[in-house]
Amino acid sequence: MIQSIDYVAIAAPLILALVAGAVLLLDAFLPRRTPGVLGLVTLAGVVAAFGVVVAQAVGGGERRTFCVPASLGGGGCSFVVDGFTLVLSGLLLGAGAVVVLLSMGELADRRIPAGEWYFLLLCALAGAVLLPAARDLATLVVALEVVSLPVFALTALKRYDGRASEAALKLFLVSVVSTAIMLFGISLLYGLTGTLYLERLSAALSSTAPGASGAVSVAVVLVLAGFAFKVAAVPFHFWAGDVYQGAPVPVAALLSVVSKAAGFAGLILILTTGLPGQAAVWGPVVAVVAALTMTAGNVLALRQRAALRLLAWSSVAQSGYILAPLAVIGGRAVSASVAYLVIYAAMNLGAFAVVMLVSRTAPRNELDDYRGLASQRPGTAVALGFFLVCLAGLPPGLAGLFAKVVVFREIVAGGLGWLAVVMAVNTVIGLYYYIAWTAQLFTPGPAGVSRTRSVPVMVAVGVAVLVTLAFCVAPQLVLSASG
């Protein structure tokens, strides 16, 4: 018998997949000279998907599809669209739109094949939007892979750039190994519980024999490995610096926001939906990993001289801050993580957009290239300063400040005092390199450099500034949505 599919529920990833196919066909038939059109088509696709997500959000209510029929025991559904899914889909699609804008800027100088680029980008976005809606391990794994594989390809797409291919290889290697580890964990979990559906997983786990608790813990840890890699948590953070520097800037943006958000979505799903019973196991682990991640990220970023590497380690540190609320027993603090994630996405993308702009004139992308930017490009410099201060969590970057306050509140209310103190110290270490970079912007530097205008990237910066300012003035939008 045919399983009924609720096409409205799966509309968003479906649209993305279709547009991806369309882009590939268009690339084949359109004359070589018009890469811009493909960008616009991709952008239209992403915006359409975003529209669908917004419509579903306005419509409200939960949509479930691909469920196990009652005759076979009922229970789990593979694809559920609820509040959590919609917020994350909205975030991913918004970030995707900005990445597309950045890509337009990147592809302008034709060294990268536009068709393949946009196709891969859309595939990654489709996988990313699918992931938050997945409610069983198989879909989760597939969605994770659909997000990861295109990104490796995107990184390696610059054919004649040795560093890009080296970065791609490193990313590929580490990702594949962690996926293997995760799959092994999933297989153990399947063995222990007999089901792949997250809802039924926790019920099954609580009824397993006490003797197997050791195995359950190991299985849980191994399963978390895959997502920890995407989020670049501590044992899995080594690749961040090299890959961000090697990859093209839009891919680095994609990695730092879209794939990280997808990773967090998977992590949250597994921890809160799949393994609420085992909170005593993964609570402390996540807390320790969060503390290590933020510290390692901040400390490594201290002595960076390359802009992208600094942003890499800064995003590792930020994912430490996002991980922290997840450690609170009882999963009440998930909304804080999601809120921080959304605000972080806006700030980080803005920073990447400006770095993209400057990297067009100074490919080496050293911090010294930003010296005296305020005198040459006041608008861009103020924007970057604003984003960095937001990332640091200092007013006038109110968005960053409120995000941190939300996270601090959940940690303190959850009783993790030591983690709060570690985070406070980390905010200070983090402030050091953010403020140092901001100071570089405003110290008097060399005279005006040629200004290469790139409209899509300027638009991306504008969008990021507007969204971040909105979050500064009314963070209530994010808090109520993720609440």
Place this chain on the structure above:
Amino acid sequence: MHVVYPVIVSALLFSIGVYGVLARRNAILVLMSVELMLNAVNLNLVVFDIWLRDQLHGGQVLTLFVIVIAAAEVGLGLAIVLSVFRNRRTIDIDRLRDLAERDLTSPGPADPTGSGPIVSTAFGPTGPAPGSTDRSEAG
């Protein structure tokens, strides 16, 4: 046959795969060991599916997916290895060190304000102000 035997075999297979990834320098051989790890997972899944007599055969379905994923990964992995080879003439992983951490990717112009990496001024051994050490009253 008790379920623990195939699980042990799968665990051993996984360990061999891990050893292969760590020990071998050639990228292609590393890819092969990763395949080995994925197949260990498949074995595990199939064994559990049979052992649990799962009506939905979740294990076998997931095995199929894993096989597809493995294939995709290998395809992509080899493509990346190819481009690495074309650019670097080598696919020894531990010789690809171009993206390592170093202080300054290129010897930039000496920083006029003598601050060097920003760090030295704030927390360097010289301390904040050169005159600070002889701050005590002479007379």
Place this chain on the structure above:
Amino acid sequence: MSWILIAMLAVPLLGAAALLLPRFAGRVPRGYGLAVSGATLALAVVAAVGFDYGHAARMQFETDVSWIPGLALRFHLGVDGISLPLVVLTAVLTFLCFVHLAGRPPSRPRALVFTLLVLETGMIGTFLALDLLLFFVFFEVVLVPMYFVIAIWGGPGRRAAAVKFILYTLLGSAVLLLGVLVVWSQAGTLDMVALARGSGIARSAQIVAFLAIGAGLAVKAPMWPLHTWLPDAHTEAPTVGSVLLAGVLLKMGTYGFARIAIPILPEGAAALAPWLGAFAVIGIIYGSLACLAQRDLKRMIAYSSVGHMGFVLLGFATLTPVGVNAALFGNVAHGLITGLLFFVAGAVKDRYGTADMARLGGGMLGRLPYIGSLLTFACVASLGLPGLAGFWGEMLALFGAFRPAAELSRPLFLTFMVVGGLGTVLTAAYFLRMLSRVTHGRPAASEGPPGGLGDVTAYELAAWVPLVVLTVLFGLWPKALLAITTPAVQAMLPGVGT
């Protein structure tokens, strides 16, 4: 009349925002900063006049609007006997800074005016905020502008000093945030007025919260072990930066004690008051001794602030109405006097090119009689001569320590009082030693005022005379200030009658 507080925040902020318009790209009209800060000062004076002194303990001109329901953050402003003097002090000092700048236009004037106006918004906001998180936000709004004031317009070692300033203060405010969140998680509300009436937090939680909030505030009002950012920041900051840093930023820390730490966490305060008193008194002696051996004039004044803030913190540590009164009075007095001291020190540095006392030589009264006599007046006021504002803060603090709150150990606070008394002698010692080294003695061979600038200029005089007049006014007539703060303090510390 509640619009007046919002206006006081809005005017400097809009003034700063207006500077970003392209119209000001070329050149900022000289009087711009003056006009905006003058308007803010006018609003502050109107608020002071309109303030109902009969009920100084009650919050007046309140506005309470919800800003972020998710964070339970309400845009809650209000002013009472405790915060009104400090708001007016901030407005006065900022206005005088702009008057000073009008006399000596700095490099990159547009950026400096913008930074100072944002700074003023942050400072006034901190004193007006009645919601714990809003207080924290304004508490941090001040950091970035002050960092840029030091880092761009500072002296030779400015960058390191600015970085140390912002990192140290941020660590303090992060710890303060933790304390605030502990209070929030225990009491369920962030509204200071409600919390002051009775927070109902358990004693152990109060102690932890007071420790965190106290540490955060102690970094800002430099309490002894956490003070090392202050001398560097002051030595490198430009005159305007030093005046605002010493005149207002330090008060935000001590004001926090009066508004948050003591009323909301009484048991925590009672448990930790002896420690606060001990560190305060060590700070007095330590600051005075450090000043005795200083060679740089501005660095010496910075350490003197550590000493004076020691008295203010001692006043708070006594947990008595007279002690808290003393602390609040000491706050305002220190703001005026140290503001004047830094103005004069800045003028000396502009003229002599250095602030190193050895290289200043002597005989400033001979070469620059007016600046010399103003420096003498400021030093005399700062060492706490009765009849000038500095005396009442210190005397009442010692009087408070003479008989602290009932639950505090009397002999301990008596020793604090005696050590504080010795501190006043040491304060007099280092100020007079500095005067005799800098102003007395035969002027150096080269006649005529150095540095091309004559004696005091008209703008400088205009900036300094109000401070002198206010110091003398509050010195001769302390009732002007004590009458405002006493009812508010009495309401805050109901336990202790006399």
Place this chain on the structure above:
Amino acid sequence: MIVLAVLAILLPFAGAAAGLLGSRIPRRRTPVCTARRRAAWFAVLPVAISAVAAVWLAAWQAISGETGAAGTLADIETGSVPISVGLQVGELSALTGVLVTVVALAVQVYSVGYMRDEPRYPSYSSFISLFTSAMLLVVYAGDLIVLYVGWEIMGLCSYLLIGHWWEDRANSRAAVKAFLVTRLGDVGFLFGIFTLGLSAGSFRIDDVLAADLPKGTLVAATLLLLAGVAGKSAQVPLHTWLPDAMAGPTPISALIHAATMVAAGIFVVARLYPAFLAAQPTLDVLGVLAAVGMLGAALAALAQDDLKRVLAYSTISQLALMAAALAAGSEHAAIFHLVTHGAFKALLFLCAGVVIHHAGSNLMSHMGGLRTPLPVTFWAMTIGFAALAGLPPASGFFSKDAVIAAIERSHGPAQLFLYGCALVTVGVTGAYSARAWLRTFFGSRRVGAPSHAGDHGHGRPAVPRSMLWPVVLLAVPALLLGFAGVRELDWESAAISVVIALLGAGVVYALWRSSPEQDPARMLGPFRVPCERAFYLDAVYDRLVVRPVLRLARGVVRADDRVVDGAVRGSGRAAVGLSGLLRLAQNGNAQLYVTGLLAGVLLIAVGVVVLG
């Protein structure tokens, strides 16, 4: 009536303000001489009016015999004990007020002449006016805190005036020393006020005296007040600043360091006498200190070569005498001696000013035979020295006799020791006054010595009129005041003290007659140098207090820079070091990353299983 007191205080204050700010308006165009004339008027006129007011008050006080006019301007609410800003003019205050205003008027007029070619005369005269108003505030204060305010402002004015010629670093150091020593005493004074104020529940003096305080508090409070008194009235432990204060101009020494400020300590003890009477141990301590003080200072005066330092040590000795009278229980004798001492010591200082002005040097070794060129000064100084030595008919005879009688009649554990010291002091006083008198006015003229930089003597023979007139004005009370204040003369003790004084003078005269060139102080023999150096107290204080504090200060700065700041910088450097360490793992080798990854997973798995 209280309005008169307020007027008396506010007028000099207004004069001071006008003198400081108004004398050079508009800034650049007023020539120096008009500024000086305007400043002179701002100085003399207000003091004159307040003198009249003070006399009027004293007269009204004497006639009506009321307890005293009192008035409170306002009550300052401090949160615990309120401060009542108010004045109270009792019989004692009125009398002292007259003394202060008269001497201040004399000094102001004298200074017009003395400081004729001094560019900074306006600031000098306004500081004297400020001092006068502060002293009157102390005298007429009705509240202890208001008294303390006046008390400290006096200390500041003495600092400013001692350091008037600040070009010479020695004067500046003397001024700083004066302020710090008195400030140390004032801290004790403040704590005394706290003790009284808090236990009495109010700072008003009559409330304090009315409230019956427990004995322990009273003794503690009075002992603390004693610290302030010792500081201000240069009593033994805190007296070292007065001789150095002579670095200031002579009129200042006359006004502040002879008549008024140093007398303030004694005045306060007299003002709070009921409290002191109730605390007998304090009086005993005061007595012992006074005894030691009077004798030590007298001996030191005998060995000084500088005329002004002789008079300075003499002041310390005479103040100790008044303190002894208070310790003996007779407040009237102390105040009587205070008033007469104020008159004749101011006279002596002013005459010394004229002599130094003429001789061009402070040192008596550069003076001699000034009898003929300065006849008026000679006769005035003779009256002064007679009063100082206590020879009839000068006022000093009557007041000192009253003190000696009081000490004799008193009964306390140290009474005998006090009486013995008093008699010896009378003798030594006679000796040093005779010595100073002879070496200054008799013997060969040793004029033409190098002009001493310290005191701006200009060696001009002509003594301006305005300097002589105040000398004469003060000579009259120095002579006749004795008769006004004497109650009943104890002939027996008066005779003893006169004989002893004449004995001392006679010995010195004999020694001087034998060799007029040499200094009669040689009779002290081996004790001469210790006496001259005031028993090395200054050196002891310097080594025990000043040097260790400076060394500690340097240590604090080093510690602050190395330890406290070091910790902060160290934490920064630690973070940077850790960053260096972690970057080692980022050497670009993907295999290392994977190894790190797997090790991490293994570690976490084992950790969870073991700890979980």
